[in-house]
Every structure is written in C-alpha cells, then in structure tokens.
Amino acid sequence: MATRDIYEDGFDEDQGSISGRCPECEGRVLADGGELACTACGLVLEEERFDHGSEPWFDAENDEARRTGAPLTPARHDRGLSSEIGYGGDANGNCLSPRKRAQIARLRREHTRARWRSKAERNLATAFTEIRRLVSALESPRTVAEEACTLYRRAQSRDLIRGRSIEMMAAGSVYAACRCRNVARPPPEIAAVASCSRSDVVLGYGVLNRELGLDAKPVGVHDRVPAIASTCDVADAVTTRAFELADIAESCGIANGRHPRGVAAACLYLAARETEDPITQQTVATAASVSDATVRNRIVEFQPVLEPTTK
Known part of the structure; x- marks a missing residue:
C-alpha cells in the first residue's frame, strides 16, 4: 500500500523513478528532485528543479515581495509550522537593550516549554531528529527522510x-x-x-512491515552494483559492463535464489576481467561483504551463459 498521499508534499519528479538510459555510457538514468542523472557515470542530463517553497507575498504599498514562511514538510513533528525566537537583534538589525534581551530570553524559555502539547509529541520530535540525522549520515535523498518520518508517525498513531x-x-x-x-x-x-x-534495525522494520503493510520493493542486483563499484574504485566502463551482466543474470535466472550482493560482485569481477582491469576476487568479495567462495560460485554459474557470446 502507498505510504503517503498523492501530491501531499511534492511531485512525480521527487519519486526516484527510472527515466531511460544514459547517452554516454548506456547506464540507468535516475530522476530525483527534478534532476536526471546517470547512476553509472554520474552525468547530469537535466538539473532544472521545481521550487516547492512558499510563494512570495507582495506588499502593494511598498512594492516589495516577501516570503510567507517555510513550506510544509512531514519531517517535522508540527509539519514545519512552528516559529523560532532568534538570538540576534530586531528586524532592522539593531542591538537590543539589556532589558529587552532579558524579556526575549524569558519568552524564548516559555516558547520552548510550550512547543510540545504532550509527551507523545515530544517523543515524535525526538524521533524525527534522529531520523534526519540517520538520513544525513547515510547521504540519502530528502524524500527518504520525509517518508521515514511519515512511517514513524503512522506507527505512533497505531500505538506501535x-x-x-x-x-x-x-x-x-x-x-x-x-x-x-x-x-x-x-x-x-x-x-x-x-x-x-x-538486529534492532531488522526488528523495527519487521514491525512496520507487518503492521502497516509496506510497499517494500525487492532489492535487485542492479541496486548493489554501484556501491561495490565505488568501493573498488573501478572505471566507468567496468561499471557499465557490470550493469549489462546484471541484466543477463536476471533474465537467465542466475540471480534467482541468490544473494544480490554475491551476484553483483561476480558481475563486477567478470566485467573487470573483460576490460583487463586489475581486480581480485577477494577485493570484490570484501566490498560486497560476501565470501570468496560465493563470488567463485556465481562466476561458475555465469560461464555457460557467457561462453556462447565469447566464441
């Protein structure tokens, strides 16, 4: 089932969809945030982004355009509607008097205390801060943080x-x-x-998947190739050939019942061997977090499929 409402906070350009092949290396082109980029060589095809921010408010008397606030986001416990009392001067940049600073400090303290209406809302803000930290540490897209916060909010409403x-x-x-x-x-x-x-990460995911009925997509071989290639620091031609071998593995059934990381490591090793790139089985096995025997077994399974094409 879907995890958010249609067009609640973005558009189709933010959904991370696949949009064809790269004209340079024939790699997959990923659409994310209005930007089209190749997942293999990193070529950016389009970088025009939609402005999802608030529209300016025009003052007819002074002929000025002013912003009316930040856009709504599910990554905040109050969807971004709260305000903050700053520590600087006034609106014109002038310094405040000591009496006024003391008054602003008292207002800031009471504002902080009244920010959460209940203990559950305070825990929600703590969880959203942790989610944003994790997504930032993983260098994942903004949409991942928003969807994770939406899932956590749904889990809290279901008393999970x-x-x-x-x-x-x-x-x-x-x-x-x-x-x-x-x-x-x-x-x-x-x-x-x-x-x-x-084990806690898997347990938490299991609770959400079981109780909320997530639309979780299976992890394929293609999804594992870029990370392994980046760790091994191989050429773009090797990564492109590894994607082609991944297509062959999925179409011929080699990837059926096999761990995606092991098949991806074998694809990368075979691609490097075809392009005479010096890389060992142990290197790709370590990058994929699998054993050397797993890589060798997948290579043996590839041989009947690749032999007709090499003759």
Whole structure:
C-alpha cells in the first residue's frame, strides 16, 4: 500500500523513478528532485528543479515581495509550522537593550516549554531528529527522510512505539523508507550510524512491515552494483559492463535464489576481467561483504551463459 498521499508534499519528479538510459555510457538514468542523472557515470542530463517553497507575498504599498514562511514538510513533528525566537537583534538589525534581551530570553524559555502539547509529541520530535540525522549520515535523498518520518508517525498513531525504543523504530523507519524508495541501504550500513544494533534495525522494520503493510520493493542486483563499484574504485566502463551482466543474470535466472550482493560482485569481477582491469576476487568479495567462495560460485554459474557470446 502507498505510504503517503498523492501530491501531499511534492511531485512525480521527487519519486526516484527510472527515466531511460544514459547517452554516454548506456547506464540507468535516475530522476530525483527534478534532476536526471546517470547512476553509472554520474552525468547530469537535466538539473532544472521545481521550487516547492512558499510563494512570495507582495506588499502593494511598498512594492516589495516577501516570503510567507517555510513550506510544509512531514519531517517535522508540527509539519514545519512552528516559529523560532532568534538570538540576534530586531528586524532592522539593531542591538537590543539589556532589558529587552532579558524579556526575549524569558519568552524564548516559555516558547520552548510550550512547543510540545504532550509527551507523545515530544517523543515524535525526538524521533524525527534522529531520523534526519540517520538520513544525513547515510547521504540519502530528502524524500527518504520525509517518508521515514511519515512511517514513524503512522506507527505512533497505531500505538506501535509503546514498549519499543525510539532509536530502534527510527532506524527501522529509515530502512523501511529505503526499501520503499528502492534505495540500496542494507541493515548493517544503517546500524553503523544508528544508536542500535543490526538486529534492532531488522526488528523495527519487521514491525512496520507487518503492521502497516509496506510497499517494500525487492532489492535487485542492479541496486548493489554501484556501491561495490565505488568501493573498488573501478572505471566507468567496468561499471557499465557490470550493469549489462546484471541484466543477463536476471533474465537467465542466475540471480534467482541468490544473494544480490554475491551476484553483483561476480558481475563486477567478470566485467573487470573483460576490460583487463586489475581486480581480485577477494577485493570484490570484501566490498560486497560476501565470501570468496560465493563470488567463485556465481562466476561458475555465469560461464555457460557467457561462453556462447565469447566464441
């Protein structure tokens, strides 16, 4: 089932959809935030973005255009409607008197105390802060943070947070959002930057998937190739050939019942061997977090398929 309402906070350009092939290397082109970029060589085809911010408000008397506030976002506990009392001067940049600064400090204190209407809302703000931190540490798109916060809000409304730690459910929400957005982030990678273990990340995701009925997409071989290629620091031609071998593996059934990281590592090794790039099986196995035997077994399975094309 869908995890958000249609056009609630963005447009189709923000959904991370596949938009054809790259004209340079024939790699996959990913649309994200109005920007079209190749996942293999990084070529940016289009970079015109939609402005999802608020429209300016025009003052007819002074003929000035002023912004009316930040846009709504599900990544905040109050959807971004709250205001902050700053520490600077007044609106014209003038310094405040000591009496006025003391008054502003008292107002800021009371404003902070009244920000949350209940303990549940305070916990929601704490969880959203943790989610944004995790997404930033993973260098994932903004849409992942927004969807993770939406999932956490739904879990709290279903009373799924009670008896479970905020850190565990926040990490599980980030992993669930990555699965729904088809972003390759395995649980060990999320656990490395989270305040919980890998088993807690899987447990939190399992609760969300079971109770909310997530539209989680299966992780394919294509999703594992870029990360392994980046770790091994191979040429763009090797990555492009690895994508072609990944297509062959999925069409011929080699990837059926196999771990995607093992098949992706074998594709990258075979692509490097065809282009005479010096890379070893142990290097790709370490980058993919699999054993050398797994890579060798996948290479053996590739041989009957690749032999007719090499003759």
